Amino acid sequence: MIESSNPLISVRQQCRLLSLHRSGLYYQPLAETEENMTIMRLLDEQYYKTPFFGERKLKIWLRGLGYFVNRKRLRRLMQLMGWETLYKRPGTSDPNTSHKVYPYLLKGLAITRANQVWATDITYVPMRKGFMYLCAVIDLHTRYVVNWSVSNTMTADWCKSVVEEAITTSGKPEIFNTDQGSQFTSEIFTGMLKNHEIQISMDGKGRAIDNIFIERLWKSVKYENIYLNVYEDGVSLYQGLQQYFEFYNTARFHQSLGYKTPADLYKTIAA
Structure with a gap:
C-alpha cells in the first residue's frame, strides 16, 4: 500500500518498488451519474x-x-x-485550428522494420463509478506496445510524457504518426518530437484507416480486458492493464505476424 507520509521512502520509490506508474496512484476516475x-x-x-x-x-x-x-x-x-462518426476515428481530442498540422507521411510507405514508425492515440476507458483515458504508443511494424499510461485528463503534457518514456526505454522512431487532435498538434508535443529529430506525420482529416493499427489495439484491449473487468480506481485499472499489455506483447499471437508475438519481432528486430 502506498504511504505518502513515509519519510524514508519517497512516493516515486514506492511506486517503482510496486511496479506502479504514478498516474495510477494519483488519478481517480471522472464521475458521472x-x-x-x-x-x-x-x-x-x-x-x-x-x-x-x-x-x-x-x-x-x-x-x-x-x-x-x-x-x-x-x-x-x-x-x-470522443465519439466521432463514420470516417473519423473515435477520437478523444478536438483539433485546434491555431496549431500547425503536419502532412501524412505513411501513404505508400513500406513499413518493414521496428522503430521505423510509431503511432499514438487516446481512448476512453469505462469504470464502475466513472471513466479515465488511456494513451498508448505502438510500433506499427511489430504491433509492439512501447509504452502506455492512464489519466483522467487529456493534456499535451501527459501525451508528451508517455512518448518521452517510450523513447527513454526503447530508442526513437524515424516517423511518429498521430491524428490531428489538439494534444498532438500542440507545440508542447510536436516540439518534443522535433527536438528528438523525429519526422512528424498526421492522419488526414476524416481518414479512419490512417491510424488503423492502434484502433485495432483499442478494440483488443477493450474486448479482452476492459469489458471483462469492473475497475474501481486508478490503481486497479493500472494493474489490470499492466497485466494485459504484458500478455498482449509477449503471449498473444497475431495472425498478421505469422502467429508470433509483438515482443518476438520487436526485441529481435530492434536489437
Whole structure:
C-alpha cells in the first residue's frame, strides 16, 4: 500500500518498488451519474459495431433500449467519450485550428522494420463509478506496445510524457504518426518530437484507416480486458492493464505476424 507520509521512502520509490506508474496512484476516475455511465458504456461498445451512426441514429438506438436522452445530453456524452462518426476515428481530442498540422507521411510507405514508425492515440476507458483515458504508443511494424499510461485528463503534457518514456526505454522512431487532435498538434508535443529529430506525420482529416493499427489495439484491449473487468480506481485499472499489455506483447499471437508475438519481432528486430 502506498504511504505518502513515509519519510524514508519517497512516493516515486514506492511506486517503482510496486511496479506502479504514478498516474495510477494519483488519478481517480471522472464521475458521472449511473445512468450516464451505462449509456457511455453502451456507446463505447456500439462504436465498434456501427461507427457510422450519428447523433440521430444513436438517439433512436438508445430509445429502443429504454434510454430517452435529448440531443444535447447525447452530444455531451459523445464528446466526453470522443465519439466521432463514420470516417473519423473515435477520437478523444478536438483539433485546434491555431496549431500547425503536419502532412501524412505513411501513404505508400513500406513499413518493414521496428522503430521505423510509431503511432499514438487516446481512448476512453469505462469504470464502475466513472471513466479515465488511456494513451498508448505502438510500433506499427511489430504491433509492439512501447509504452502506455492512464489519466483522467487529456493534456499535451501527459501525451508528451508517455512518448518521452517510450523513447527513454526503447530508442526513437524515424516517423511518429498521430491524428490531428489538439494534444498532438500542440507545440508542447510536436516540439518534443522535433527536438528528438523525429519526422512528424498526421492522419488526414476524416481518414479512419490512417491510424488503423492502434484502433485495432483499442478494440483488443477493450474486448479482452476492459469489458471483462469492473475497475474501481486508478490503481486497479493500472494493474489490470499492466497485466494485459504484458500478455498482449509477449503471449498473444497475431495472425498478421505469422502467429508470433509483438515482443518476438520487436526485441529481435530492434536489437
